[in-house]
Amino acid sequence: MLDPATVKGFLDPVEGEALAALAREAGRLGPVLEIGSYCGKSALYLGPAAREAGSVLYTLDHHRGSEEHQAGEEYHDPELFNAELGAVETLPALRETLFRGGLEDCVIPVVGRSAIVAAHWTTPLGMVFIDGGHSMDAALADYEGWTGRIVAGGILAIHDVFPDPADGGRPPYEIWKLAVASGLYDTVNRVGTLEVLRRRA
Template sequence: MLPAPLPLQVAAAVARTKGFMPEAEGEALHAHAMSSLPGTWLEIGTYCGKSTLILGDAARRVGSSLVTVDHHHGSEENQPGWEWHDTSMVDPQSGMLDTLPTFRPVLDSLSDVCSAVVGSTEVVARWWASPLALLFLDGNHTEETAQHDYAAFAPFVVPGGTLLVHDVFPDPADGGQAPWHVVQRALSEGFVEIARHGSLRVLRRT
């Protein structure tokens, strides 16, 4: 599949939104979402909503519903002293990173198709019970959390459903290994890889 450019309005909104999604990978995410089964789609890791905008537009076009899950206090790489810390998103009262206010306009723009769950994946996993036509894993990239998120939500992906994993780097020199390990696990547990776009891996449940 050769991904097409994002629709102009979507591309403009994505460009204005803070986050970490290379343009080509965002186009691939949109294209594969557009070709996925309709139904409930789940995004793990919202941050400020860059990929949520991409998935939300695709969901609107194919008649799916998108749920995005994040505690909105940032992953380890967003904390003070780390490379991606953004002091503008620190709540002056709590002293904690808080991306929820920044995400709110994105959620409002997708109010007809997207629901946001504010909480940790550990808590959400206790009650999640909906089959998934698409699962996008882009949350905390520690080994423990990445493995938890896959184990908690991938079993709900229906046959023919799509699993997308972001920030996959086979070479440790390029990035953390947890998403790569998740992909290897998925390949041993009923998924097949159908595409690679930069650090984005696209798999399908057989």
């Protein structure tokens, strides 16, 4: 297996292992979807787990970078910036990760905006992992677009949830609160900054 530490990204290994365990279970109920592919670090955990469950991982991203990845922002990476286009471009990095990791049989990249893809999506999902843009508009679109696609007993996992505003941005925390208040989910556990909920029957 390709070492996730060699791939650009922001997922803690403990969180990654937790995601893999969830996908092994929830993948039996339907495909797994992650929102926010970036360069494929999380796919290295989720892809093999989905394969073990007899399913696949759909990894969704527009590949132009989140707000914090743009030129001049805190997490901008010049190596992922296409100067000719004047735009962030992470799709080649993802495809390299999937190739080197031997995951092209179980990880399916979906390139597009989350809300647009969600509006045309019909396949029920065993698990949704939200780790896309951290603006309120982006996080809310991810939650509202995909929460209705999760089957009973399936998993909703949200990354970068910080209850204390001093620790990080608020939008993932706000959509987690929406999920808890919706009555649709039971809380499962928290691993690092990863909040896990299960869809009620």
